[in-house]
Amino acid sequence: xxxxxxxxxxxxxxxxxxxxxxxxxxxxxxxxxxxxxxxxxxxxxxxxxxxxxxxxxxxxxxxxxxxxxxxxxxxxxxxxxxxxxxxxxxxxxxxxxxxxxxxxxxxxxxxxxxxxxxxxxxxxxxxxxxxxxxxxxxxxxxxxxxxxxxxxxxxxxxxxxxxxxxxxxxxxxxxxxxxxxxxxxxxxxxxxxxxxxxxxxxxxxxxxxxxxxxxxxxxxxxxxxxxxxxxxxxxxxxxxxxxxxxxxxxxxxxxxxxxxxxxxxxxxxxxxxxxxxxxxxxxxxxxxxxxxxxxxxxxxxxxxxxxxxxxxxxxxxxxxxxxxxxxxxxxxxxxxxxxxxxxxxxxxxxxx
Amino acid sequence: xxxxxxxxxxxxxxxxxxxxxxxxxxxxxxxxxxxxxxxxxxxxxxxxxxxxxxxxxxxxxxxxxxxxxxxxxxxxxxxxxxxxxxxxxxxxxxxxxxxxxxxxxxxxxxxxxxxxxxxxxxxxxxxxxxxxxxxxxxxxxxxxxxxxxxxxxxxxxxxxxxxxxxxxxxxxxxxxxxxxxxxxxxxxxxxxxxxxxxxxxxxxxxxxxxxxxxxxxxxxxxxxxxxxxxxxxxxxxxxxxxxxxxxxxxxxxxxxxxxxxxxxxxxxxxxxxxxxxxxxxxxxxxxxxxxxxxxxxxxxxxxxx
Numbered sequence: 001x002x003x004x005x006x007x008x009x010x011x012x013x014x015x016x017x018x019x020x021x022x023x024x025x026x027x028x029x030x031x032x033x034x035x036x037x038x039x040x041x042x043x044x045x046x047x048x049x050x051x052x053x054x055x056x057x058x059x060x061x062x063x064x065x066x067x068x069x070x071x072x073x074x075x076x077x078x079x080x081x082x083x084x085x086x087x088x089x090x091x092x093x094x095x096x097x098x099x100x101x102x103x104x105x106x107x108x109x110x111x112x113x114x115x116x117x118x119x120x121x122x123x124x125x126x127x128x129x130x131x132x133x134x135x136x137x138x139x140x141x142x143x144x145x146x147x148x149x150x151x152x153x154x155x156x157x158x159x160x161x162x163x164x165x166x167x168x169x170x171x172x173x174x175x176x177x178x179x180x181x182x183x184x185x186x187x188x189x190x191x192x193x194x195x196x197x198x199x200x201x202x203x204x205x206x207x208x209x210x211x212x213x214x215x216x217x218x219x220x221x222x223x224x225x226x227x228x229x230x231x232x233x234x235x236x237x238x239x240x241x242x243x244x245x246x247x248x249x250x251x252x253x254x255x256x257x258x259x260x261x262x263x264x265x266x267x268x269x270x271x272x273x274x275x276x277x278x279x280x281x282x283x284x285x286x287x288x289x290x291x292x293x294x295x296x297x298x299x300x301x302x303x304x305x306x307x308x309x310x311x312x313x314x315x316x317x318x319x320x321x322x323x324x325x326x327x328x329x330x331x332x333x334x335x336x337x338x339x340x341x342x343x344x345x346x347x348x349x350x351x352x
Numbered sequence: 353x354x355x356x357x358x359x360x361x362x363x364x365x366x367x368x369x370x371x372x373x374x375x376x377x378x379x380x381x382x383x384x385x386x387x388x389x390x391x392x393x394x395x396x397x398x399x400x401x402x403x404x405x406x407x408x409x410x411x412x413x414x415x416x417x418x419x420x421x422x423x424x425x426x427x428x429x430x431x432x433x434x435x436x437x438x439x440x441x442x443x444x445x446x447x448x449x450x451x452x453x454x455x456x457x458x459x460x461x462x463x464x465x466x467x468x469x470x471x472x473x474x475x476x477x478x479x480x481x482x483x484x485x486x487x488x489x490x491x492x493x494x495x496x497x498x499x500x501x502x503x504x505x506x507x508x509x510x511x512x513x514x515x516x517x518x519x520x521x522x523x524x525x526x527x528x529x530x531x532x533x534x535x536x537x538x539x540x541x542x543x544x545x546x547x548x549x550x551x552x553x554x555x556x557x558x559x560x561x562x563x564x565x566x567x568x569x570x571x572x573x574x575x576x577x578x579x580x581x582x583x584x585x586x587x588x589x590x591x592x593x594x595x596x597x598x599x600x601x602x603x604x605x606x607x608x609x610x611x612x613x614x615x616x617x618x619x620x621x622x623x624x625x626x627x628x629x630x631x632x633x634x635x636x637x638x639x640x641x642x643x644x645x646x647x648x649x650x651x652x653x654x655x656x657x
């Protein structure tokens with residue numbers, strides 16, 4: 001009887017020692033760590049896989065959300081972060097040292113709906129704001145009908161659905177509405193989680209919103225373009241600043257970036273000035289510190305990161321369109337390239 | 353114990369002592385874990401507690417853009433859906449307990465039904481949510497259209513229904529166990545006095561098993577309060593106080609699950625404050641439940657004597 005407990009105890013101690021030893025073992029050589037936005041994750045997975053096959057560098061990216069990506073970069077637990085929203089002044093300050101953003105591709109948000117016959121609809125900015133503010137309650141409202149002269153709109157009640165979880169999709173959508181509707185700007189504003197009007201439904205994730213819209217006649221919601229294409233959902237054309245109704249396609253989304261892009265690529269593409277651009281588009285960025293010598297980071301690790309980033313905005317762009325993401329315009333890619341070349345290690349640029 | 357046996361019994365005493373120490377240690381570990389959870393919640397929610405204080409419990413606005421937070425809509429949502437689910441499930445679970453405890457105690461039918469109830473308890477919450485989306489939502493929407501209310505299909509009613517289905521197995525299993533424990537002598541005595549089957553169940557079995565049945569019901573309530581995935585898919589996620597049984601609402605667990613990943617600063621601290629409130633609600637429910645069960649047991653033993 002007295003022999004059992006010492007034996008059990010020593011077994012447990014041995015087990016814990018083994019676990020600790022395994023945890024102490026050095027991580028795989030040159031595994032770059034990234035975390036952040038889930039929107040570009042399918043694209044990044046493909047890109048990192050292709051990069052690994054060509055250059056034998058492993059990259060681990062966790063889709064924990066844009067906020068998580070920013071948090072982890074500032075906590076210095078990852079080499080780079082992914083975010084759908086450019087870091088705010090407060091976040092940049094909290095980072096301590098300068099953080100660079102490079103865009104990798106474009107995303108867009110589309111307005112999807114469920115009406116009998118699945119007509120192709122046009123929406124003016126007022127109509128979109130009115131629907132999601134809860135002011136337009138029936139589909140045959142003149143604000144929607146006036147933009148769709150040939151379509152017979154039913155007398156169905158409008159059932160608007162939004163994202164219940166905090167998301168970059170909500171951010172881009174609300175940023176657009178803040179720009180085009182003063183009422184939206186006052187009442188709701190821009191953000192990843194919003195104070196939506198009462199009795200409006202929220203569902204979790206793109207699949208939640210899409211599922212609700214598909215099942216509810218008269219429902220309208222907003223989803224990522226990629227998601228709508230892959231799930232063959234109907235979506236509307238939106239009138240852009242130039243006055244044209246633009247259908248969301250990969251081409252029109254890329255065209256939204258045909259505007260002057262500042263050197264730090266901090267530009268909002270919603271309500272874009274570009275004549276043929278889809279107005280609810282946005283970049284998704286990768287963020288990283290400009291000065292790479294922190295936390296005892298080795299120089300070759302920083303070099304590996306710089307090489308990866310250069311590839312992603314250069315050769316790696318060939319993987320963007322086949323996966324139905326919108327590729328960077330030449331100007332955006334050039335600016336990104338210049339930014340990566342400005343990464344320093346101990347003050348000297350890493351990539352010539 | 354005479355001195356001749358002392359040397360042989362000392363090794364047994366030692367192992368007894370060691371066993372007691374390990375048991376005491378495990379018990380202490382649980383208590384420490386509970387305190388650690390509470391302390392962590394308290395510390396990480398501190399920015400929000402400092403900013404909103406006790407008014408958080410009655411605050412109605414939840415706005416991430418202006419950073420104004422109040423937990424009342426979620427508190428109301430959680431309590432409403434949980435208690436409604438309990439109300440809906442009680443008749444079914446008591447009926448199942450009596451059916452499996454009294455009428456079909458053994459045999460193929462009994463084994464089949466018991467397994468079915470246990471499988472129901474084991475189905476993951478997310479699957480209930482998906483089933484609810486494809487089956488319950490259209491059904492409730494149909495009812496709402498017939499009644500002329502806004503046909504969302506999601507809301508308090510839908511999530512209460514799915515919760516009721518999820519918690520039936522918990523109270524049913526425990527109820528069945530205590531009902532089978534009712535001594536046969538008592539029932540035989542009642543039958544010999546001419547009682548019908550129903551009278552025996554109503555006057556002998558249920559009163560005897562009362563505290564166990566209530567314990568099962570409280571366990572079910574505990575599960576309903578903490579349930580996240582199925583509820584978040586079917587409650588409509590509207591951060592406002594519900595105005596009717598058909599209106600969309602939100603629960604504490606659901607809002608945390610939805611918004612925590614992207615939350616920073618005061619928003620994150622407020623969500624943890626909501627978690628703290630949920631923790632306290634669960635504790636209060638358990639304490640009240642234990643008290644109720646004790647009172648009923650005391651009454652039952654008083655009646656028996």
